[in-house]
Amino acid sequence: MYSSVPASYDVVVIGAGTGGYVAAIRASQLGKKVAVVEKQKSLGGTCLIWGCIPTKALLEHAHALKIVQNSDEWGIALPYGAPALDMQRIHARKDKIVSGLTRGVEFLFKKNKIDWIKGTAALAGKGRVDVVEGDKQTLQAAEIIIATGSSPRGIPGIEIDHTRIITSDEAIHLTDIPKSLVILGSGAVGVEFASIYRRFGSDVTIIELLPRLVPVEDEAVSAELEKTFRKQGIQSLTNTRVTKAVGTASGVDIEAEGPDGKSHKLKADILLVATGRGPVTSGLGVESLGIALDKGYIKVDSLCRTSVPNISAIGDVIAIEGRVHPQLAHVSSAEGILVAERLAGKDVRPLNYDHVPGCTYCDPEIGSVGLTEAAAKKQGYDVRVGSFPFGILGRAKMAGETDGFVKIVADKQYDEVLGVHMIGPRSTELVAEAALALRLECTVEELIKTIHAHPTFSEAIGEASHAVHGAAIHM
Ligand SMILES: Cc1cc2nc3c(=O)[nH]c(=O)nc-3n(C[C@H](O)[C@H](O)[C@H](O)COP(=O)(O)OP(=O)(O)OC[C@H]3O[C@@H](n4cnc5c(N)ncnc54)[C@H](O)[C@@H]3O)c2cc1C
Secondary structure, eight states, rough: OOSSEEEEEEEEEEEEEEEEHHHHHHHHHOOOOOOEEEOOSSSSHHHHHSSSSHHHHHHHHHHHHHHHTHHHHHHHOOTTOSSOOHHHHHHHHHHHHHHHHHHHHHHHHHHHOOOOEEEEEEEETEEEEEEEEESSSSEEEEEEOOOOOOEEEOTTOOOOSSSSSSSHHHTOOOSSSSSSEEEOOOOHHHHHHHHHHHHHHHHEEOOOSSSSSTTTOOHHHHHHHHHHHHTTTTTEEEEEEEEEEEEEESSSEEEEEESSSSSEEEEEEEEEEEEEEEOTTTTTTTTTTTHHHHHHHEEEEEEEOOTTTTTTEEEGGGETTTTTOOOOHHHHHHHHHHHHHHHTTTOOOOOOOOGGOOOOOOOSEEEEEEHHHHHHHHTTTOOEEEEGGGGGGGHHHHTTTOOEEEEEETTTOOEEEEEEESSSSSSSHHHHHHHHHHHTBBBBHHHSSSOOOOOOOTTHHHHHHHHHHHHOOOO
Protein backbone atom coordinates (compact mmCIF):
# COMPACT_ATOMS: atom_id res chain seq x y z
CA MET A 1 0.00 0.00 0.00
CA TYR A 2 2.74 2.50 0.98
CA SER A 3 5.95 1.09 -0.44
CA SER A 4 6.71 -1.08 -3.44
CA VAL A 5 9.02 -3.38 -1.42
CA PRO A 6 7.50 -3.99 1.99
CA ALA A 7 9.81 -4.68 4.92
CA SER A 8 9.69 -8.40 5.49
CA TYR A 9 9.57 -10.22 8.85
CA ASP A 10 9.14 -13.75 10.16
CA VAL A 11 6.72 -12.42 12.78
CA VAL A 12 4.78 -9.16 13.02
CA VAL A 13 3.10 -8.56 16.35
CA ILE A 14 0.27 -6.02 16.60
CA GLY A 15 0.22 -4.47 20.06
CA ALA A 16 2.99 -4.20 22.65
CA GLY A 17 1.13 -5.06 25.85
CA THR A 18 2.22 -7.87 28.17
CA GLY A 19 1.02 -10.33 25.52
CA GLY A 20 2.60 -8.76 22.45
CA TYR A 21 5.93 -7.61 23.84
CA VAL A 22 6.61 -10.93 25.56
CA ALA A 23 5.68 -12.85 22.37
CA ALA A 24 8.08 -10.62 20.41
CA ILE A 25 10.99 -11.15 22.81
CA ARG A 26 10.49 -14.93 22.92
CA ALA A 27 10.19 -15.16 19.11
CA SER A 28 13.38 -13.13 18.73
CA GLN A 29 15.18 -15.32 21.29
CA LEU A 30 14.23 -18.29 19.11
CA GLY A 31 15.84 -16.73 16.03
CA LYS A 32 12.88 -14.99 14.36
CA LYS A 33 13.07 -11.59 12.71
CA VAL A 34 10.37 -9.64 14.55
CA ALA A 35 8.57 -6.31 14.29
CA VAL A 36 5.98 -4.96 16.70
CA VAL A 37 3.47 -2.31 15.67
CA GLU A 38 2.34 -0.24 18.66
CA LYS A 39 0.26 2.91 18.46
CA GLN A 40 0.96 4.31 21.92
CA LYS A 41 3.96 6.54 22.63
CA SER A 42 5.40 3.93 24.95
CA LEU A 43 5.55 0.14 25.13
CA GLY A 44 3.87 -2.10 27.69
CA GLY A 45 0.15 -1.68 26.97
CA THR A 46 -2.63 -1.59 29.53
CA CYS A 47 -0.68 -3.34 32.27
CA LEU A 48 2.25 -0.96 32.34
CA ILE A 49 0.54 2.29 31.34
CA TRP A 50 -3.00 2.23 32.81
CA GLY A 51 -3.42 -1.06 34.67
CA CYS A 52 -1.41 -3.34 36.94
CA ILE A 53 1.55 -1.05 37.51
CA PRO A 54 -0.01 2.38 38.21
CA THR A 55 -2.81 0.87 40.33
CA LYS A 56 -0.44 -1.17 42.44
CA ALA A 57 1.81 1.87 42.83
CA LEU A 58 -1.17 3.84 44.21
CA LEU A 59 -2.03 0.91 46.48
CA GLU A 60 1.51 0.97 47.89
CA HIS A 61 0.97 4.67 48.66
CA ALA A 62 -2.31 3.77 50.36
CA HIS A 63 -0.47 1.14 52.41
CA ALA A 64 2.22 3.65 53.41
CA LEU A 65 -0.51 6.06 54.52
CA LYS A 66 -2.16 3.30 56.55
CA ILE A 67 1.04 2.75 58.51
CA VAL A 68 1.39 6.49 59.13
CA GLN A 69 -2.27 6.80 60.15
CA ASN A 70 -1.70 4.01 62.68
CA SER A 71 1.48 5.68 63.93
CA ASP A 72 0.27 5.51 67.53
CA GLU A 73 0.17 1.72 67.37
CA TRP A 74 3.72 1.72 65.96
CA GLY A 75 5.02 4.14 68.54
CA ILE A 76 5.89 6.75 65.96
CA ALA A 77 5.12 10.32 66.95
CA LEU A 78 3.90 12.76 64.30
CA PRO A 79 5.06 16.13 65.67
CA TYR A 80 3.30 18.10 62.92
CA GLY A 81 -0.12 16.48 63.37
CA ALA A 82 -2.14 14.34 60.99
CA PRO A 83 -0.46 13.18 57.77
CA ALA A 84 -1.47 14.92 54.54
CA LEU A 85 -1.30 13.61 50.99
CA ASP A 86 0.58 15.40 48.25
CA MET A 87 -1.11 14.05 45.12
CA GLN A 88 1.37 15.75 42.78
CA ARG A 89 4.24 13.84 44.36
CA ILE A 90 2.25 10.62 44.56
CA HIS A 91 1.53 10.80 40.82
CA ALA A 92 5.13 11.80 40.08
CA ARG A 93 6.41 8.70 41.89
CA LYS A 94 3.85 6.46 40.17
CA ASP A 95 4.66 7.94 36.74
CA LYS A 96 8.38 7.45 37.32
CA ILE A 97 7.78 3.77 38.07
CA VAL A 98 5.66 3.45 34.90
CA SER A 99 8.16 5.22 32.64
CA GLY A 100 11.06 3.23 34.10
CA LEU A 101 9.28 0.01 33.17
CA THR A 102 8.12 1.11 29.70
CA ARG A 103 11.66 2.24 28.91
CA GLY A 104 12.82 -1.14 30.17
CA VAL A 105 10.69 -2.80 27.46
CA GLU A 106 12.22 -0.46 24.87
CA PHE A 107 15.66 -1.56 26.04
CA LEU A 108 14.65 -5.22 25.73
CA PHE A 109 13.44 -4.57 22.16
CA LYS A 110 16.83 -3.09 21.25
CA LYS A 111 18.68 -5.90 22.99
CA ASN A 112 16.66 -8.49 21.08
CA LYS A 113 16.83 -6.54 17.78
CA ILE A 114 13.05 -6.16 17.58
CA ASP A 115 11.81 -3.32 15.34
CA TRP A 116 9.20 -1.12 17.00
CA ILE A 117 7.04 0.36 14.25
CA LYS A 118 5.27 3.34 15.79
CA GLY A 119 1.74 3.45 14.45
CA THR A 120 -1.65 1.81 14.09
CA ALA A 121 -1.80 -1.50 12.26
CA ALA A 122 -4.48 -3.01 10.05
CA LEU A 123 -4.55 -6.48 8.54
CA ALA A 124 -4.37 -6.34 4.75
CA GLY A 125 -4.46 -10.05 3.85
CA LYS A 126 -1.84 -12.41 2.39
CA GLY A 127 0.59 -11.86 5.26
CA ARG A 128 0.45 -8.09 4.91
CA VAL A 129 0.08 -5.58 7.71
CA ASP A 130 -0.54 -1.96 6.81
CA VAL A 131 0.56 0.70 9.25
CA VAL A 132 -2.26 3.15 8.59
CA GLU A 133 -1.34 5.88 11.07
CA GLY A 134 2.06 6.96 12.37
CA ASP A 135 5.05 5.46 10.46
CA LYS A 136 2.84 4.56 7.50
CA GLN A 137 4.16 1.56 5.58
CA THR A 138 3.38 -1.98 4.57
CA LEU A 139 4.97 -4.94 6.34
CA GLN A 140 5.16 -8.47 5.01
CA ALA A 141 4.93 -11.22 7.63
CA ALA A 142 5.16 -14.98 7.51
CA GLU A 143 3.20 -15.01 10.78
CA ILE A 144 1.05 -12.37 12.44
CA ILE A 145 0.21 -12.23 16.14
CA ILE A 146 -2.73 -10.04 17.12
CA ALA A 147 -2.27 -8.74 20.67
CA THR A 148 -4.44 -5.62 20.63
CA GLY A 149 -5.84 -6.12 24.13
CA SER A 150 -8.89 -4.56 25.68
CA SER A 151 -10.36 -1.23 26.74
CA PRO A 152 -12.89 -0.24 29.42
CA ARG A 153 -16.45 -1.22 28.64
CA GLY A 154 -19.42 0.77 29.89
CA ILE A 155 -22.96 -0.38 30.43
CA PRO A 156 -25.98 0.58 28.34
CA GLY A 157 -27.66 3.81 29.43
CA ILE A 158 -24.66 5.23 31.28
CA GLU A 159 -22.60 7.67 29.30
CA ILE A 160 -18.97 7.85 30.34
CA ASP A 161 -18.04 11.54 30.18
CA HIS A 162 -14.49 10.93 31.52
CA THR A 163 -14.91 13.76 34.06
CA ARG A 164 -17.72 12.86 36.46
CA ILE A 165 -18.44 9.40 35.12
CA ILE A 166 -15.07 7.81 34.60
CA THR A 167 -13.24 4.54 33.95
CA SER A 168 -10.04 3.16 35.45
CA ASP A 169 -8.09 5.10 32.79
CA GLU A 170 -9.09 8.34 34.54
CA ALA A 171 -9.20 6.94 38.09
CA ILE A 172 -5.42 6.44 38.10
CA HIS A 173 -4.84 10.13 37.34
CA LEU A 174 -7.21 11.92 39.75
CA THR A 175 -5.34 14.82 41.31
CA ASP A 176 -8.24 15.86 43.54
CA ILE A 177 -9.41 13.17 45.90
CA PRO A 178 -13.19 12.94 45.49
CA LYS A 179 -15.19 13.54 48.67
CA SER A 180 -17.50 10.77 47.56
CA LEU A 181 -16.89 8.00 45.08
CA VAL A 182 -19.40 5.43 43.84
CA ILE A 183 -17.88 2.43 42.11
CA LEU A 184 -19.97 0.37 39.76
CA GLY A 185 -18.71 -3.22 39.76
CA SER A 186 -16.84 -5.17 42.42
CA GLY A 187 -14.35 -7.10 40.33
CA ALA A 188 -10.61 -6.65 40.85
CA VAL A 189 -10.52 -3.15 39.36
CA GLY A 190 -13.51 -1.92 41.39
CA VAL A 191 -12.34 -3.17 44.78
CA GLU A 192 -8.74 -2.02 44.22
CA PHE A 193 -9.86 1.56 43.56
CA ALA A 194 -12.22 1.29 46.55
CA SER A 195 -9.20 0.52 48.75
CA ILE A 196 -7.07 3.29 47.25
CA TYR A 197 -9.60 6.11 47.52
CA ARG A 198 -11.08 5.05 50.87
CA ARG A 199 -7.58 5.17 52.34
CA PHE A 200 -6.99 8.53 50.62
CA GLY A 201 -10.11 9.84 52.39
CA SER A 202 -13.10 9.43 50.03
CA ASP A 203 -16.51 8.14 51.11
CA VAL A 204 -16.70 5.01 48.97
CA THR A 205 -19.76 3.00 47.95
CA ILE A 206 -19.51 -0.10 45.76
CA ILE A 207 -22.54 -1.17 43.76
CA GLU A 208 -22.61 -4.78 42.58
CA LEU A 209 -25.35 -6.42 40.56
CA LEU A 210 -24.59 -9.90 41.90
CA PRO A 211 -25.23 -11.02 45.49
CA ARG A 212 -21.62 -10.59 46.67
CA LEU A 213 -18.39 -8.67 46.17
CA VAL A 214 -15.62 -10.22 44.02
CA PRO A 215 -18.15 -12.72 42.66
CA VAL A 216 -15.54 -14.97 40.99
CA GLU A 217 -13.88 -15.71 44.33
CA ASP A 218 -14.81 -18.33 46.92
CA GLU A 219 -17.89 -17.24 48.87
CA ALA A 220 -15.96 -17.14 52.15
CA VAL A 221 -13.49 -14.67 50.60
CA SER A 222 -16.32 -12.42 49.43
CA ALA A 223 -17.87 -12.45 52.91
CA GLU A 224 -14.54 -11.58 54.56
CA LEU A 225 -13.91 -8.74 52.12
CA GLU A 226 -17.36 -7.27 52.71
CA LYS A 227 -16.79 -7.50 56.48
CA THR A 228 -13.37 -5.81 56.40
CA PHE A 229 -14.57 -3.18 53.92
CA ARG A 230 -17.42 -2.39 56.32
CA LYS A 231 -14.88 -1.94 59.16
CA GLN A 232 -12.94 0.44 56.92
CA GLY A 233 -16.09 2.44 56.11
CA ILE A 234 -16.61 1.19 52.54
CA GLN A 235 -20.29 0.61 51.86
CA SER A 236 -21.23 -2.37 49.68
CA LEU A 237 -24.59 -2.43 47.90
CA THR A 238 -24.96 -5.91 46.44
CA ASN A 239 -27.93 -7.23 44.45
CA THR A 240 -28.21 -3.67 43.20
CA ARG A 241 -28.61 -2.45 39.62
CA VAL A 242 -27.69 1.07 38.56
CA THR A 243 -30.48 2.22 36.25
CA LYS A 244 -29.40 5.80 35.56
CA ALA A 245 -26.41 8.04 36.11
CA VAL A 246 -26.16 11.63 34.99
CA GLY A 247 -23.10 13.83 35.35
CA THR A 248 -23.81 17.37 36.52
CA ALA A 249 -21.60 20.39 37.18
CA SER A 250 -21.18 19.37 40.81
CA GLY A 251 -21.23 15.59 40.68
CA VAL A 252 -23.24 12.59 39.54
CA ASP A 253 -26.89 11.76 40.19
CA ILE A 254 -27.33 8.02 40.36
CA GLU A 255 -30.44 5.90 40.47
CA ALA A 256 -30.22 2.27 41.52
CA GLU A 257 -32.65 -0.55 42.09
CA GLY A 258 -31.91 -2.48 45.27
CA PRO A 259 -32.79 -6.06 46.28
CA ASP A 260 -36.18 -4.76 47.49
CA GLY A 261 -36.99 -3.75 43.90
CA LYS A 262 -37.30 -0.11 44.95
CA SER A 263 -35.47 2.74 43.29
CA HIS A 264 -32.87 4.56 45.40
CA LYS A 265 -31.13 7.84 44.64
CA LEU A 266 -27.44 8.42 45.36
CA LYS A 267 -25.17 11.40 44.79
CA ALA A 268 -21.43 11.30 44.37
CA ASP A 269 -18.59 13.51 43.22
CA ILE A 270 -17.41 10.78 40.87
CA LEU A 271 -18.88 7.55 39.50
CA LEU A 272 -16.24 5.01 38.49
CA VAL A 273 -17.59 2.46 36.02
CA ALA A 274 -15.61 -0.76 36.56
CA THR A 275 -17.87 -3.24 34.82
CA GLY A 276 -15.26 -4.99 32.72
CA ARG A 277 -13.31 -4.58 29.51
CA GLY A 278 -14.09 -5.33 25.89
CA PRO A 279 -11.83 -6.42 22.99
CA VAL A 280 -9.94 -3.87 20.83
CA THR A 281 -10.42 -4.82 17.17
CA SER A 282 -11.89 -1.69 15.66
CA GLY A 283 -10.19 -0.76 12.38
CA LEU A 284 -8.01 -3.87 12.50
CA GLY A 285 -9.74 -5.54 9.57
CA VAL A 286 -10.51 -8.85 11.29
CA GLU A 287 -13.98 -9.03 9.72
CA SER A 288 -12.77 -8.45 6.17
CA LEU A 289 -10.25 -11.30 6.53
CA GLY A 290 -13.00 -13.57 7.81
CA ILE A 291 -11.39 -14.14 11.23
CA ALA A 292 -14.02 -15.85 13.40
CA LEU A 293 -15.23 -13.78 16.35
CA ASP A 294 -17.15 -14.55 19.51
CA LYS A 295 -19.06 -11.52 20.86
CA GLY A 296 -16.36 -9.32 19.32
CA TYR A 297 -13.45 -11.29 20.77
CA ILE A 298 -11.11 -13.14 18.40
CA LYS A 299 -11.88 -16.84 18.59
CA VAL A 300 -8.79 -19.04 19.02
CA ASP A 301 -8.09 -22.72 19.61
CA SER A 302 -6.12 -24.04 22.58
CA LEU A 303 -2.82 -23.04 20.90
CA CYS A 304 -4.03 -19.50 20.12
CA ARG A 305 -4.58 -20.08 16.38
CA THR A 306 -7.34 -17.98 14.81
CA SER A 307 -9.61 -19.36 12.09
CA VAL A 308 -7.24 -17.90 9.45
CA PRO A 309 -3.91 -19.68 8.82
CA ASN A 310 -0.72 -17.88 9.94
CA ILE A 311 -2.64 -15.46 12.15
CA SER A 312 -2.54 -16.08 15.91
CA ALA A 313 -4.11 -14.01 18.68
CA ILE A 314 -3.31 -13.72 22.37
CA GLY A 315 -4.24 -11.83 25.53
CA ASP A 316 -7.30 -9.80 26.42
CA VAL A 317 -8.59 -9.72 22.84
CA ILE A 318 -9.25 -13.49 22.58
CA ALA A 319 -12.04 -15.89 23.40
CA ILE A 320 -11.47 -19.61 23.89
CA GLU A 321 -14.39 -21.86 23.18
CA GLY A 322 -16.17 -23.35 26.16
CA ARG A 323 -14.60 -21.29 28.92
CA VAL A 324 -14.16 -17.80 30.30
CA HIS A 325 -10.80 -16.43 29.20
CA PRO A 326 -9.09 -14.60 32.09
CA GLN A 327 -8.04 -11.04 31.19
CA LEU A 328 -4.79 -11.01 33.13
CA ALA A 329 -1.29 -9.80 32.30
CA HIS A 330 0.40 -13.10 33.21
CA VAL A 331 -2.09 -15.04 31.07
CA SER A 332 -1.37 -12.83 28.04
CA SER A 333 2.39 -13.29 28.56
CA ALA A 334 2.05 -17.07 28.90
CA GLU A 335 0.05 -17.13 25.66
CA GLY A 336 2.69 -14.94 23.99
CA ILE A 337 5.42 -17.41 24.91
CA LEU A 338 3.29 -20.36 23.81
CA VAL A 339 2.66 -18.83 20.37
CA ALA A 340 6.29 -17.76 19.84
CA GLU A 341 7.47 -21.28 20.70
CA ARG A 342 4.84 -22.87 18.45
CA LEU A 343 5.94 -20.66 15.55
CA ALA A 344 9.56 -21.70 16.19
CA GLY A 345 8.55 -25.36 15.87
CA LYS A 346 8.79 -26.23 19.56
CA ASP A 347 6.55 -28.88 21.10
CA VAL A 348 3.99 -26.76 22.94
CA ARG A 349 1.03 -27.78 25.09
CA PRO A 350 -2.17 -25.80 25.78
CA LEU A 351 -2.12 -23.70 28.93
CA ASN A 352 -4.04 -25.04 31.89
CA TYR A 353 -6.43 -22.17 32.49
CA ASP A 354 -7.77 -23.95 35.60
CA HIS A 355 -4.45 -23.27 37.31
CA VAL A 356 -4.12 -19.55 36.63
CA PRO A 357 -3.55 -17.65 39.88
CA GLY A 358 -5.71 -14.59 40.38
CA CYS A 359 -4.55 -11.66 42.47
CA THR A 360 -6.60 -8.72 43.70
CA TYR A 361 -4.61 -6.05 45.51
CA CYS A 362 -7.38 -4.51 47.59
CA ASP A 363 -6.90 -4.22 51.35
CA PRO A 364 -6.86 -7.03 52.45
CA GLU A 365 -5.32 -8.66 49.38
CA ILE A 366 -6.85 -11.68 47.69
CA GLY A 367 -4.96 -14.52 46.05
CA SER A 368 -6.64 -17.60 44.65
CA VAL A 369 -6.07 -20.51 42.34
CA GLY A 370 -8.15 -23.51 41.35
CA LEU A 371 -11.68 -24.50 42.25
CA THR A 372 -13.77 -22.70 44.82
CA GLU A 373 -15.60 -24.90 47.31
CA ALA A 374 -18.89 -24.39 45.43
CA ALA A 375 -17.31 -25.15 42.03
CA ALA A 376 -15.63 -28.31 43.36
CA LYS A 377 -18.95 -29.55 44.76
CA LYS A 378 -20.68 -28.73 41.48
CA GLN A 379 -18.09 -30.83 39.64
CA GLY A 380 -19.02 -33.78 41.86
CA TYR A 381 -15.99 -33.91 44.15
CA ASP A 382 -16.40 -35.20 47.68
CA VAL A 383 -14.96 -32.00 49.12
CA ARG A 384 -13.25 -31.28 52.37
CA VAL A 385 -11.88 -27.89 53.34
CA GLY A 386 -9.55 -26.42 55.93
CA SER A 387 -9.08 -22.77 56.88
CA PHE A 388 -6.61 -20.92 59.03
CA PRO A 389 -6.94 -17.27 60.06
CA PHE A 390 -3.96 -14.94 59.60
CA GLY A 391 -4.82 -13.30 62.94
CA ILE A 392 -3.27 -16.19 64.90
CA LEU A 393 0.14 -15.88 63.20
CA GLY A 394 2.96 -14.06 64.95
CA ARG A 395 4.13 -12.63 61.63
CA ALA A 396 0.69 -11.14 60.91
CA LYS A 397 0.49 -9.63 64.40
CA MET A 398 3.92 -7.99 63.89
CA ALA A 399 2.73 -6.46 60.61
CA GLY A 400 -0.55 -5.32 62.18
CA GLU A 401 -2.37 -7.19 59.38
CA THR A 402 -4.60 -9.71 61.11
CA ASP A 403 -7.72 -9.86 58.91
CA GLY A 404 -8.36 -12.80 56.61
CA PHE A 405 -7.51 -16.45 56.22
CA VAL A 406 -6.21 -19.19 53.94
CA LYS A 407 -8.76 -21.77 52.82
CA ILE A 408 -7.83 -25.00 51.08
CA VAL A 409 -10.35 -26.98 49.06
CA ALA A 410 -9.41 -30.64 48.64
CA ASP A 411 -10.79 -33.86 47.27
CA LYS A 412 -11.52 -36.32 50.07
CA GLN A 413 -10.97 -39.46 48.00
CA TYR A 414 -7.43 -38.79 46.73
CA ASP A 415 -6.48 -35.93 49.07
CA GLU A 416 -5.71 -33.76 46.00
CA VAL A 417 -5.57 -29.99 46.47
CA LEU A 418 -8.28 -28.57 44.20
CA GLY A 419 -8.15 -24.90 45.12
CA VAL A 420 -6.53 -22.45 47.50
CA HIS A 421 -8.26 -19.20 48.40
CA MET A 422 -6.75 -16.54 50.59
CA ILE A 423 -7.60 -13.09 51.74
CA GLY A 424 -5.16 -11.27 53.96
CA PRO A 425 -1.61 -9.93 54.09
CA ARG A 426 0.73 -10.90 51.20
CA SER A 427 -1.93 -13.19 49.68
CA THR A 428 -0.88 -12.05 46.20
CA GLU A 429 2.61 -13.42 46.90
CA LEU A 430 1.56 -16.51 48.86
CA VAL A 431 -0.64 -17.71 46.00
CA ALA A 432 2.52 -18.70 44.04
CA GLU A 433 3.03 -21.70 46.33
CA ALA A 434 -0.59 -22.71 45.82
CA ALA A 435 -0.26 -22.41 42.02
CA LEU A 436 2.76 -24.73 42.10
CA ALA A 437 0.86 -27.16 44.34
CA LEU A 438 -1.95 -27.38 41.81
CA ARG A 439 0.44 -27.67 38.85
CA LEU A 440 2.17 -30.63 40.55
CA GLU A 441 -1.20 -32.20 41.48
CA CYS A 442 -0.11 -31.98 45.08
CA THR A 443 -1.95 -33.74 47.90
CA VAL A 444 -2.84 -32.05 51.17
CA GLU A 445 -0.46 -34.49 52.87
CA GLU A 446 2.42 -33.15 50.73
CA LEU A 447 1.52 -29.58 51.70
CA ILE A 448 1.50 -30.62 55.35
CA LYS A 449 4.94 -32.22 54.94
CA THR A 450 6.30 -29.08 53.24
CA ILE A 451 8.10 -27.20 55.99
CA HIS A 452 6.96 -23.59 56.15
CA ALA A 453 9.49 -21.22 57.69
CA HIS A 454 8.72 -19.42 60.94
CA PRO A 455 7.72 -16.68 61.46
CA THR A 456 6.18 -16.13 58.01
CA PHE A 457 2.77 -15.47 56.51
CA SER A 458 3.20 -18.74 54.58
CA GLU A 459 2.64 -20.65 57.80
CA ALA A 460 -1.06 -19.99 57.19
CA ILE A 461 -0.86 -22.31 54.17
CA GLY A 462 0.83 -25.04 56.21
CA GLU A 463 -1.71 -24.64 59.01
CA ALA A 464 -4.69 -24.57 56.61
CA SER A 465 -3.47 -27.87 55.12
CA HIS A 466 -3.30 -29.37 58.63
CA ALA A 467 -6.82 -28.03 59.13
CA VAL A 468 -8.05 -29.96 56.09
CA HIS A 469 -7.04 -33.10 58.00
CA GLY A 470 -8.73 -31.72 61.10
CA ALA A 471 -5.51 -31.01 63.00
CA ALA A 472 -4.30 -27.40 62.77
CA ILE A 473 -1.56 -27.00 65.37
CA HIS A 474 -2.17 -23.43 66.51
CA MET A 475 -5.96 -23.43 66.49
C1 LIG B 1 -6.88 -0.90 36.25
C2 LIG B 1 -6.36 -2.24 35.82
C3 LIG B 1 -5.61 -3.00 36.68
C4 LIG B 1 -5.13 -4.23 36.29
N1 LIG B 1 -4.39 -4.94 37.18
C5 LIG B 1 -3.93 -6.16 36.82
C6 LIG B 1 -3.13 -6.92 37.72
O1 LIG B 1 -2.83 -6.48 38.82
N2 LIG B 1 -2.68 -8.11 37.32
C7 LIG B 1 -2.99 -8.64 36.09
O2 LIG B 1 -2.57 -9.74 35.78
N3 LIG B 1 -3.75 -7.94 35.21
C8 LIG B 1 -4.21 -6.72 35.55
N4 LIG B 1 -4.95 -6.00 34.65
C9 LIG B 1 -5.24 -6.60 33.34
C10 LIG B 1 -4.03 -6.49 32.41
O3 LIG B 1 -3.64 -5.15 32.32
C11 LIG B 1 -4.38 -7.04 31.03
O4 LIG B 1 -4.87 -8.35 31.17
C12 LIG B 1 -3.17 -7.07 30.12
O5 LIG B 1 -2.65 -5.78 29.97
C13 LIG B 1 -3.55 -7.64 28.74
O6 LIG B 1 -2.44 -7.60 27.90
P1 LIG B 1 -2.59 -7.61 26.32
O7 LIG B 1 -1.21 -7.66 25.79
O8 LIG B 1 -3.55 -8.64 25.90
O9 LIG B 1 -3.28 -6.22 25.92
P2 LIG B 1 -2.95 -4.71 26.29
O10 LIG B 1 -2.07 -4.61 27.46
O11 LIG B 1 -4.26 -4.02 26.32
O12 LIG B 1 -2.07 -4.20 25.05
C14 LIG B 1 -2.59 -4.03 23.78
C15 LIG B 1 -1.72 -3.04 23.04
O13 LIG B 1 -2.11 -3.04 21.68
C16 LIG B 1 -2.07 -1.72 21.18
N5 LIG B 1 -2.94 -1.68 20.01
C17 LIG B 1 -4.27 -1.93 19.96
N6 LIG B 1 -4.71 -1.87 18.67
C18 LIG B 1 -3.63 -1.56 17.92
C19 LIG B 1 -3.43 -1.39 16.53
N7 LIG B 1 -4.43 -1.52 15.65
N8 LIG B 1 -2.20 -1.04 16.08
C20 LIG B 1 -1.15 -0.91 16.96
N9 LIG B 1 -1.28 -1.09 18.30
C21 LIG B 1 -2.51 -1.43 18.76
C22 LIG B 1 -2.56 -0.89 22.36
O14 LIG B 1 -2.13 0.45 22.24
C23 LIG B 1 -1.90 -1.61 23.55
O15 LIG B 1 -0.65 -1.07 23.85
C24 LIG B 1 -5.41 -4.74 35.00
C25 LIG B 1 -6.17 -3.97 34.11
C26 LIG B 1 -6.63 -2.73 34.51
C27 LIG B 1 -7.42 -1.92 33.54
